[in-house]
Amino acid sequence: MSKPKLITEDGIRTDGRRFDELRPIRMEVGVLDKSDGSAYVEFGKTRVFAAVFGPREVHPRHLSLPDRAILNCRYHMTSFSVEERKPLGMTRREVELSKVIREALETVVFLEEFPRTSIDIYIEVVQADGGTRTTGLTAASLALADAGIPMADLIAAVAVGKVDGQLVLDLNDVEDKYGEADMPIAMAPRFNSIVLLQLNGRISKDEFPKALALAKKGIMEIYRLQREALKRKYSATPEGGM
Ligand code: CDP
Secondary structure, three states: OOOOOOEOOOOOEOOOOOOOOOOOEEEEEOOOOOOOEEEEEEEOOEEEEEEEEEEEEOOOHHHOOOOOOEEEEEEEEOOOOOOOOOOOOOOHHHHHHHHHHHHHHHOOEOHHHOOOEEEEEEEEEEEOOOOHHHHHHHHHHHHHHHOOOOEOOOOEEEEEEEEOOEEEEOOOHHHHHHOOEEEEEEEEHHHOEEEEEOOEEOOOOOHHHHHHHHHHHHHHHHHHHHHHHHHHHHOOOOOOOO
């Protein structure tokens, strides 16, 4: 298929957004019963669940570490989340994303507080429309908080990129596919620290700081929505309570 037009002369993107707008976002914490913590996060048509178990005993036991918890992370796309026929097992892409997501989360979780245990994070993409790693990270950090795991900060993430020669915030699937660049970024906003930054495609030296500033603006809004979602669950009056 030839490249579709991604931005109109009036600066409107394929889904009606301007260059600096996020997709409609929905976040909910504590959505699953069986796990210790969970979250659901939606960025437009991208929909992701995250569930956390632990800290719990490590199996097999000899894999445990004497001085800290092990953080396990599995990022997975369900077979019905994409159009193509997706293999049932873990693809190389899913193994890579599980690793970069884990490394980003390890920067904020106080693992040394739970020696000889594991904290297991499962991320399930149920619908993919661009930005699943950033949505997955955003959901995973909420699920960790919901599980009561002590953390230095939440992780908030979004992709910026370049389409039709313009920098844009929060790429959707067509923008990701046909754009010139896609740069997912995750931050621990309290410390103004970048914990994940990848770049697919090309942007110039001059564009890089502008792209970073655009991502930060989006991340601060996502961070605000995360804290709101947590407050909604934890400051709600218990049923039948006062
Ligand atoms: O999802 P994210 O942007 O973090 O990662 P990506 O590898 O850049 O993929 C971009 C998008 O391509 C995904 O969000 C999906 O919409 C789509 N995709 C797909 O349709 N099938 C795959 N096997 C992988 C990705």
